[in-house]
Amino acid sequence: MDKCRGSSGILIIGAGLSGIVAATRLLQNNFKNVQILEAEDRIGGRIHTIPFADNVIDVGAQWCHGMQRNCVYEMVKDQDILHPTGDYYSTMKMVRSNKELVPHEVGSTMHDIVAGSMPSGPHPVVGSSGTHLAENFWRRIEAELPHVDRTLAREALDSFAKHESSIVGADNLFEVSVREHIEYHDCDGDKLLHWGTKGFQRFIRLLMNVGEDQPEDLGLLAGHVHLGKKVTRIELARPRKVILRCEDGDYFEADHVICTVSLGVLQEQHEKMFIPPLPPAKVNAIRSLNLGTVNKLFLEFEQQPLPDDWVGFYCFWLEQDLKELRKTEYSWLEGITGCHKTTCQPRLLMAWVGGSHGRHMETLSDEKVLEGLQWLFRKFLNFEVPAPKRFLRSKWFTNPNFRGSYSLRTTKADEHDTGPWDLETPVTGPDGHLGLLFAGEASSRNYFSTVHGAVEAGFREADRLIGLYSSCGPNS
C-alpha cells in the first residue's frame, strides 16, 4: 500500500444515510481526505424531514423498523428518542365504496388472515408473493371464516394486498419473489418506532454529532460535503485512480469511490455513467431487482376531520365501483392503500399511493391530486371532510436523483439468479486496484429497502477500506 489513511483520497457519491455513515466512519478512523458529492441541495436523501402543520413531517423514511439486530435502533436505544406509534394498521377502519363500515371483528380477522397468508418461515418456496397470498388466503377463509360474504372477502384481499405491496414497495405482489421474506430479515420488536417531534432527521444529526440548536451545522461532516454536485461519469481507467465528472463540468480524482446512488439511478444511468462498463453480474442485478414507488400525501386541516375513535381507514372497492373508477381521470385513486392520522400532528391526515398509480399521481398537478382525494373522501365516508388548509405530496419517482422509493426482490431476480450481493461486489480497476465500491440500501443482503439497510451498507464499505489500509496502522 503506497498511501496511508491520511493521504488516501475517498469520494462518496450521495449524501443519503449510506453515504453519511460511510463518511463519518472513515473520518473517525483517521481518513482525512473524504468528500461527499451530492446532487441535491440538501443532505439526507430518502430521509427528508420538513416543517409542516404543527410540527414536522417525514416525506421519506419515517419509522425505525424493529429493534433486534437493527443497527439504527442499536445506536440510539440508550437515549429516549424513539417512540412507539401504536398498532395503527390493524386498528384502522375498513370502509366499502358504498360507505358501509365493515364490522370490526370480520375485518380484523380478514386482516390477520392476509398477514398470516404472506410467505413466512425458513423454508424456501418458489414463485410470487401474490400467488402465495391468494392461495393461502382463500384456504384460510374457508377454514376460519366459512360464512363470510365472498364478495367482501375479495374486496379485503385486494385492499390488504395493496397495503402489503406498498410495504415492500412493489407495483403488485405478483412481481415480488416469495424469497423476499427469506432474504429480508425482520428485526424483532416494535416495527413502527418514530422520532417524536424532530422526525428522522434527528438520527442524521446524531450521526454527525450536531446539537439541536445548530440547524445548518454539518458537525463531523463540515467541509466534507459538496451539495449540487451531480456525478455523471465515473472512470476507472487509469492505474490506481478513479475520475469523477459532474454535470456542471467539475472534475474530481480519488483513490477510491463509494457509490451510494439508488437502484433507480443505477438502472437509468449505469450505461452512460461507468467507464469501463460495469461487470455483467452487476448489470444483471441492476436490471433484475427493482426500486418500487411509494408516495405520501399530507393534508393539513383546521381541525382533525376523522372521528376521535378512528385512527384511519382502508378503502374496500366494490367491484362495480372499481370498474367505473378505472374509466375516469381519478383511476389513480385505486392505488391509495389507506388514509390515517399521524403522530405529533393532531390536524393531519396522511395517505399512501404506490406502484404505477403512485407514478401516475406524480404527473398530475397538486390541484388535480387534491380534487381526487376529496372525491375519494366523498365516495367512502358518510361524514364531510372539509377542504384542507394545505397539501403536500412526495414525488420520489419523478426526481432523477432517486427514481423510486425503496428496493424489492423480484421474481425476475430469482430467474436471473442475482440479488443484493451482486450490487455489493466492488469493482476493481485494470491494475486490480479496489477503485469502486457500492453501498446504498439495495446492496444490503438482509435489510434492503430500509434505513438500517442503508446504514449497514455504508458501514460495510467504510470497513472494507479501513481493512484495506490496516497494514498502515490506524494513525498513519
Ligand SMILES: Cc1cc2nc3c(=O)[nH]c(=O)nc-3n(C[C@H](O)[C@H](O)[C@H](O)COP(=O)(O)OP(=O)(O)OC[C@H]3O[C@@H](n4cnc5c(N)ncnc54)[C@H](O)[C@@H]3O)c2cc1C
Ligand atoms: C416514502 C418512503 C418511505 C420510507 N419509509 C421508511 C421507513 O419508515 N423506515 C425505513 O427504514 N426506511 C424507509 N424508507 C426507505 C429509506 O428511506 C431508504 O432505504 C434509505 O433512506 C436509503 O438510503 P441510501 O443512502 O441508500 O439512498 P439515498 O437516500 O437515495 O441516498 C443516495 C443519495 O445519492 C444522491 N444522488 C443520486 N444520484 C446522484 C449523482 N448522480 N450524483 C451525486 N449524488 C447523487 C441522491 O440525491 C441521494 O441523496 C422509505 C423511503 C421512502 C421513499
